[in-house]
Amino acid sequence: MTSIRTILxxxxxxxxxxxxxxxxxxxxxxxVKTYENETVLLPCYVDDxxxxxxxxxxxxxxxxxxxxxxxxxxxxxxRMHANYSLQVDLLQAKDTADYTCEVIRPEPWGPxxxxxxxxxxxxxxxxxxxxxxxxxxxxxxxVDIGCDTxxxxxxxxxxxxxxxxxxxxxxxxxxxxxxxxxxLAGVYECVVNNGVGDPVKAAIRVVIHDAPVVSAERxxxxxxxxxRAALAARLEFAVPPARTAWYRDGRPVRTDDRVVMMVQDxxxxxxxxxxxxxxxxxxxFRAENKLGMADVQFKLTGVPNIASFKVDSSLNKATATxxxxxxxxxxYSTIIEYNLWIRPYYGRxxxxxxxxxxxxxxxxxxxxIVVPGDAxxxxxxxxxxxxxxxxxxxxxxxIVTSRNRFGWSKPSAVLHFATEPGAGRTxxxxxxxxxxxxxxEESEPEAHNISQAQVFERVSExxxxxxxxxxxxxxxxxILFLQLR
Ligand SMILES: *[C@@H]1O[C@H](CO)[C@@H](O)[C@H](O)[C@H]1NC(C)=O
Ligand SMILES: *[C@@H]1O[C@H](CO)[C@@H](O)[C@H](O)[C@H]1NC(C)=O
Ligand SMILES: *[C@@H]1O[C@H](CO)[C@@H](O)[C@H](O)[C@H]1NC(C)=O
Ligand SMILES: *[C@@H]1O[C@H](CO)[C@@H](O)[C@H](O)[C@H]1NC(C)=O
Numbered sequence: 001m002t003s004i005r006t007i008l009x010x011x012x013x014x015x016x017x018x019x020x021x022x023x024x025x026x027x028x029x030x031x032v033k034t035y036e037n038e039t040v041l042l043p044c045y046v047d048d049x050x051x052x053x054x055x056x057x058x059x060x061x062x063x064x065x066x067x068x069x070x071x072x073x074x075x076x077x078x079r080m081h082a083n084y085s086l087q088v089d090l091l092q093a094k095d096t097a098d099y100t101c102e103v104i105r106p107e108p109w110g111p112x113x114x115x116x117x118x119x120x121x122x123x124x125x126x127x128x129x130x131x132x133x134x135x136x137x138x139x140x141x142x143v144d145i146g147c148d149t150x151x152x153x154x155x156x157x158x159x160x161x162x163x164x165x166x167x168x169x170x171x172x173x174x175x176x177x178x179x180x181x182x183x184l185a186g187v188y189e190c191v192v193n194n195g196v197g198d199p200v201k202a203a204i205r206v207v208i209h210d211a212p213v214v215s216a217e218r219x220x221x222x223x224x225x226x227x228r229a230a231l232a233a234r235l236e237f238a239v240p241p242a243r244t245a246w247y248r249d250g251r252p253v254r255t256d257d258r259v260v261m262m263v264q265d266x267x268x269x270x271x272x273x274x275x276x277x278x279x280x281x282x283x284x285f286r287a288e289n290k291l292g293m294a295d296v297q298f299k300l301t302g303v304p305n306i307a308s309f310k311v312d313s314s315l316n317k318a319t320a321t322x323x324x325x326x327x328x329x330x331x332y333s334t335i336i337e338y339n340l341w342i343r344p345y346y347g348r349x350x351x352x353x354x355x356x357x358x359x360x361x362x363x364x365x366x367x368x369i370v371v372p373g374d375a376x377x378x379x380x381x382x383x384x385x386x387x388x389x390x391x392x393x394x395x396x397x398x399i400v401t402s403r404n405r406f407g408w409s410k411p412s413a414v415l416h417f418a419t420e421p422g423a424g425r426t427x428x429x430x431x432x433x434x435x436x437x438x439x440x441e442e443s444e445p446e447a448h449n450i451s452q453a454q455v456f457e458r459v460s461e462x463x464x465x466x467x468x469x470x471x472x473x474x475x476x477x478x479i480l481f482l483q484l485r
Contacts, residue, residue, distance in 0.1 A: 024046055024047070024103070024105075024112050025044075025045065025046055025112070025114050026045040026046060026047065027043035027044060027045035027114065029114055029115055029116055030042070030043075030116050030117075031116065031117040031118075031119065032116070032117070032118050032119065033119045033121055034091060034118070034119070034120060034121065035091070035120065035121050035196075036091055036092065036093070036120060036121075036122065037090050037091060038091050038120075039087065039088065039089045039090070039091070040087070040088050040091060040118055041085050041086070041087050042085060042086045042087075042088075042099050042101070042116045042118070043084075043085050043116075044057070044084040044085060044086065044101030044103065044114060045083065045084070045085070046084070046103050046112075051106075053067070053084075053103055053104065053105065054066070054067055054068045054103070054104040055067040055080070055084040055101060055102065055103050055104070056101070056102045056104070057080060057086050057099060057100070057101050057102075058099070058100040058101075058102065059097050059098075059099055060097045060098055061100070064078065064086075064099075065078070065080050065086070067080060067084065077089045077090050084101065084103075086099060086101065088118065091118070091120045092120065093120055093122055093152065095118055095120050096118060096119050096120045096152055097117070097118060098115050098116070098117050099115065099116045099117065099118060100113050100114065100115040100116075101113065101114050101115075101116075119152060119153070120152060121152050121153065121194075121196045122150070122151050122152045122194075122196060123151060123194070123196045123197025123198070123200075124149050124150065124151030124155040124192045124193065124194050124196070124197070124199070124200050125149065125150045125151060125200060126147050126148065126149050126190065126192045126200050126201070126202045127147070127148045127149075127202070128145070128146070128147055128148075128190075128202045128203070128204050129144070129145060129146040129147070129148060129174070129204075130145070130204070133202065133203055133204045133205060134204065134205050134207075135204060135205070135206050135207070136206075136207045136208075136209065137179045137206070137207075137208055137209070138179070138208070138209045138210070138291065139179050139180070139181070139182060139208055139209060139210040139291070140178065140179060140180070141178070141179055142176060142177070142178055142179070143175070143176065143177050143178070143179050143184070143206055143208075144174070144175075144176045145174070145175050145176075145188055145204045145206065146173050146174035146175060146190075147173050147190035147192060147202050148173065149173060149192050151192070151194045151196065152194070152196075153194050153195070153196075154194065155192045155193055155194035156171045156192070156193055156194065157171050157172065157173045157190050157191070157192050158171060158190070158191045158193075159175065159188060159189065159190055159191070160188070160189045160191065161186050161187070161188050161189075162186040162187055163187075163189075173190070175188065179206075179208045181208075182208050182210045182213070182237055182239070184206070184208060185206050185207055185208040185239070186205075186206060187203050187204070187205050187206075188203065188204045188205075188206060189201055189202070189203040189204075190202055190203075207239060208239065209239050209240055209291055210237065210239065210291055210292075211289065211291045211292025211293060211294060212235065212236075212237060212238045212242040212287035212288065212289055212292070212293065212294045213235075213236040213237040213238075213294055214233050214234065214235055214236060214285060214286075214287050214294045214295070214296045215233070215234050215236055215296060216231075216232065216233050216234065216285070216296045216298065217232065217234070218232070219296065219297055219298050219299065220298075220299050220301065220305075220306075220410065221298060221299065221300050221301065222301055222302065222303060222304065222305045222330065222331070222332070223272075223275050223280075223300060223301070223302060223332060224275065224302055224332030224333055225275055225276060225277050225302070226274055226275065227274070227275050227332060228271070228272065228273055228274065228275070229271075229272045229275050229279075229300060230269050230270065230271045230272070231246075231269065231270040231283055231285070231298045231300065232267055232268070232269045233267070233268045233269075233285035233296050233298075234266055234267050234268075235266045235267075235268060235287055236266070238287060238289060239289075240289050240290065240291075241289065242287035242288055242289040242293075243287070243288050243289070244263075244268055244285070244286065244287045244288075245285075245286050246261060246268075246270045246283060246284070246285055246286075247283065247284040247285075247286060248281060248282065248283050248284075249281070249282065253270060253283065257273075258272065258273050258274060259271070259272055259273075259279070260273070268285060270283065270285070270298075272300070275300070279300060280300050280301055280302055280406070281299070281300060282297065282298070282299055283297070283298040283299075283300060284296070284297055284298070285298070301406060301407075302332070302333060302404065302405070302406030302407075303331075303403075303404060303406045303407045303408060303409050304329050304330065304331035304333075304335060304381075304402040304403070304404050304409040305329060305330040305331065305409060306329075306409055306410050306411070306412055306413075307327045307328065307329035307338070307400045307401070307402050307409065307412045308327060308328055308329070308412060308413070309325060309326065309327045309398070309400070309412060309413070309415040310326040310327060310328060310382075311415075312326065315384070316417065317386070318417070318418065318419055318420050319419070319420055319422070320390075320392035320393075320419055320420045320421065320422025321388060321389060321390050321391070321392060321419065321422065322386050322387060322388045322389075322390060322419070323386070323387050323390060323396070323417050323418075323419060324384060324385070324386045324387075325340070325384070325385050325386075325387060325398060325400075325415070325417070326382065326383070326384050327382065327383055327400050327412065328380060328381065328382045328383075329380075329381050329382075329383075329400075329402045329409065330378065330379050330380060330381075331378050331379060331381055331402065331404045331409075332377075332378055332379050333377075333378070333404040333405050333406065334373060334374070334375060334376065334377060334378070334404060334405070335373030335374060335378075335381045335383075335402050335403065335404055336373045336403050336404055336405065337370055337371065337372055337373050337402075337403050338370070338371040338372075338373060338383060338385075338400055338401065338402050338403070339368055339369070339370060339371075339400065339401045339403075339408075340368070340369040340370075340371050340385060340387070340398060340399075340400050341366040341367070341368055341369075341398065341399040341400070341401075341411075342366065342367050342369065342387055342396055342397070342398050343365060343366045343367060343396065343397060344391070344394055344395070344396055344397075345394075345395035345396055345397045345416055366399075369385070369387065371383060371385050373402070373403075373404075381402075390419045391419065392419050392420060392421055392422035393418070393419060393420070393421045393422070394418065394419050395416060395417070395418045396416070396417055396418070396419070397414045397415065397416050397417075398414070398415045398417065399411045399412055399413075399414055399415070400412045
């Protein structure tokens with residue numbers, strides 16, 4: 001520490017003001033950067049061979065002492081030597097100032113002055129705004145937090161949010177932003193440093209009140225009579241705390257030994273220990289606080305799950321006019337039939353914007369192929385079907401739906417596949433074909449590489465949590481940007 005202090009005790013020379021009077025000084029103006037309890041000697045060295053001079057010292061323009069006045073004015077810890085140097089002992093923060101020595105010379109010369117500075121370096125201290133380090137606002141209100149600092153030199157303030165450094169463009173002691181989003185809540189910590197001693201920290205917890213947010217990983221829960229089934233809703237956010245309830249057809253669900261509610265780690269479950277036929281239906285989970293409410297809908301159903309195509313080059317046999325498709329589906333009841341929907345793929349490249357697909361509506365209608373189900377009980381059912389009568393070197397898309405005794409499943413994700421090159425074209429020979437307008441929600445055409453069968457995730461299946469997080473990051477960036485302007 002001592003050695004660092006010695007190094008840091010800089011004597012910075014300041015350019016001499018271009019006045020003639022300065023030339024009479026043999027000392028030069030200095031800025032002394034030093035520490036508490038140290039001693040500093042400021043020179044006022046002039047040629048006094050022509051007799052005793054009168055010297056006055058000023059601290060920031062207030063008279064401190066006068067050589068002709070028996071030093072009576074001098075405050076404690078301050079001395080003036082016979083050679084007019086000013087000595088300040090046991091330095092304190094309040095000694096940081098400009099010190100001017102004024103030499104009053106015999107007539108006809110006027111007084112001359114020289115100014116030095118003392119900077120007593122202090123390690124930083126910090127006090128939060130608000131004082132108690134806690135701020136609660138409603139969504140949309142302004143958050144105004146900060147860290148008041150002391151310390152010499154003036155400390156630099158850096159911020160962290162929830163432990164992560166915040167990318168602010170400047171070191172600001174104050175943060176002001178609108179609580180646009182609940183994810184702006186968190187622990188904001190300032191780290192204050194001026195190179196003297198250790199950095200100090202202080203934290204402010206910002207709580208943002210908003211309507212609750214709920215989500216469900218699975219809103220379509222497929223089951224069968226006699227099985228156990230559970231509906232699960234996640235209470236993502238509830239500040240202030242929310243009242244929660246399960247509803248069926250607008251009425252609270254009645255619970256008993258068989259139908260129970262469970263809450264663990266913000267996941268609210270409605271559990272059917274053994275499903276009865278009367279349990280199948282629509283359910284709602286609702287969370288409500290004074291700022292609003294959020295619902296998430298569920299369907300407890302006996303219909304098959306969404307089928308998924310399997311991609312396996314050894315099984316997806318392609319010829320010029322045929323292609324073998326394989327899919328799997330969960331159903332607790334026997335699958336009665338599948339509907340396989342096929343059409344040529346229309347996602348060709350646009351001519352005006354070479355890198356994007358055309359948004360023209362499909363020229364080709366879906367063809368429906370009815371594929372019989374299997375006799376198995378499940379729960380996993382798989383099917384293999386070879387589509388014939390296709391055009392060579394053509395990309396197709398396919399969707400499959402499944403039916404059991406409870407009804408039709410939702411459609412699968414779109415599968416893209418291609419036929420091999422070849423000459424000629426055979427007449428469609430299999431199954432019943434019928435022209436049907438598309439009934440399915442289109443997924444984004446994004447198959448730039450369609451040299452082989454590919455399954456595309458549906459955009460709607462992206463987790464909402466991921467989207468919220470990126471939205472919040474964007475918001476923070478935007479708010480900070482706006483503030484800096
Ligand atoms: C300066 O002296 C005071 C009183 O003795 C002491 O409390 C303080 O810690 C000292 N400061 C430093 C930086 O040593
Ligand atoms: C002035 O006097 C003090 C105390 O006697 C001494 O420490 C200092 O070196 C002197 N300064 C000059 C410039 O002679
Ligand atoms: C469940 O909700 C869907 C749409 O949300 C509706 O079509 C269906 O009729 C509802 N089922 C029952 C049993 O109310
Ligand atoms: C297309 O996919 C195949 C197989 O995955 C790969 O070998 C090929 O490099 C891809 N082509 C392009 C243009 O991405």
